Structure formats: C-alpha cells, structure tokens
Amino acid sequence: MIFYFSGTGNSYAAACFFAKKKQETVIDLAKVLSDKKFCYEIQEGESLGFVFPTYFWGLPTVVVHGLSRLQIKGKPSYVWAVITCGGGTGASDRQLKAVAKTAGLTVDGVFSLRMPDNYVPMFQAPGKEEAARILKEADRKMEEIGQAIERKEKGEKSGVPGLLLSSLMQPLYRNGRRTFKFSVDNSCIGCGQCESVCPVKAIALEGGKPVWKKERCALCMGCLNRCPAEAIQYGKKTKKHGRYVNPVYGIR
C-alpha cells in the first residue's frame, strides 16, 4: 500500500513506479483527507510506502494532516518513504518520522529522489530537454531505490546542515501558502482545470474565472502549472518562469 501526494505529477509518477513492482495500490493523501477515510488494513508481510514532494525542505501540509490522521490496522513489514525534490530534502526525513509517530508508525527507510523543480515562483521551469534528462536520471535512481526497498534498507538520514536549512526555510512555507498572492490573467479560458486539480479545494470558478476561497492553500503549484492558458500567476516572476508538469499528468 502506497500513499502519495503530488501537485504536478512527479510524486504520483514515482508512486506508480514503486506500486507497479508489487502491484500495490496507490492512495492519494489529499483524497484521504477530503473523504475523511483514515482507516486502512495492511495484510501480513505487506509494506507501507509514502511518496510526496519536499516543500521548503519540509513536509507539505497535506502530508502532515493526512499522515497524522491515518489509522493502519496490522503491522507493516517495512515502512518506507520517497521524498521527491528539485535539489535536496533538508531534514524532511526527520519531520516525516516525527509526524508518522503520531499515527503510531515507525518509518524504517527514507530516500530522496531528484525530479524537475516545479517551484516556478522562484525558479525557471526546466525546458523540455532538461526535464527529460532529469526524469531519465530519476528513472535510474528509482530502480536503485526500488532495490533498497526490497532489501528493507534504512536509507538516508539528514545531518546538521539539513536540519539548519529546514529550520530556517520552513517558516516561509506558512507565509507562502497565503492565497492572495495568486492572480489570474485575461488569457483564462474558464476551463475549470484549476478548480478540479486543487487538492484542498481552495479554488472556485466564479463568473468563469478562478477565485481563491481559502486564506491559505497547500501551495502545490498544481493550479498554476497545469493551467492550459498559463493564466495563473503567483507573485511577480511566474509570468517569465514557464511551467512544469510531469508527463504522467498529460499535456496541459
């Protein structure tokens, strides 16, 4: 059984990769929360996995809220996590272990996986070729991680630099989640994609245009990167930074 969270498809693609190996089910943590379906049963000998992105060198709110409420019946043979990132995961492993503890789970192995960076408010989105190159390398790394999971390895453990980075950067996530920072251009075609992809239902279409109805969201960048008209902006830089969506979510 694999729980995942994904804004632009990287973590979903990775979750599917690992699920395919043993024909496991993948479960969206955003749906766990929206359906309030927190109880799951693990069969004897079955492992339990989590795949999600790092945000500000920590955990997305959906992962914190979903994981801390999970009620897992039965004892997983091994609990593992793969944290996708654009560069590094800081001390996300430590935060994950602490949150999992509140759900009575001990995480045995944590692995980081570099994938294309979707945080376009700060960085230029990778071009097609660069994204393809990073994804090819990620495929190779996933094979390695898959074997490490088979061997029930302990994976990586963050050190003091990661811890410092996370403690400095994580407070910025709460501020970044404020939805007044989003805006929509005239190029919006009113397709409703942003509303339907939002994992926390923060967007509603009003008069054919998206309106952010919640004060804060998960900041997954799904609405912005998956808008077919590139009509959604966040701050001043996204107009020039391009967009990124993993091919698993199809063409925008």
Ligand SMILES: Cc1cc2nc3c(=O)[nH]c(=O)nc-3n(C[C@H](O)[C@H](O)[C@H](O)COP(=O)(O)O)c2cc1C
């Ligand atoms: C709000 C936000 C914050 C991010 N912070 C980091 C970070 O601290 N370090 C990093 O390497 N990548 C960071 N990223 C990049 C993502 O972790 C990375 O692109 C991830 O694979 C996206 O996964 P997804 O496609 O499943 O949503 C951030 C992305 C977002 C949206």
Ligand code: SF4
């Ligand atoms: S996804 Fe883009 S084009 Fe479609 S309604 Fe939202 S902002 Fe408009």
Ligand code: SF4
């Ligand atoms: S509003 Fe956009 S960035 Fe925020 S959680 Fe919803 S889809 Fe993600």
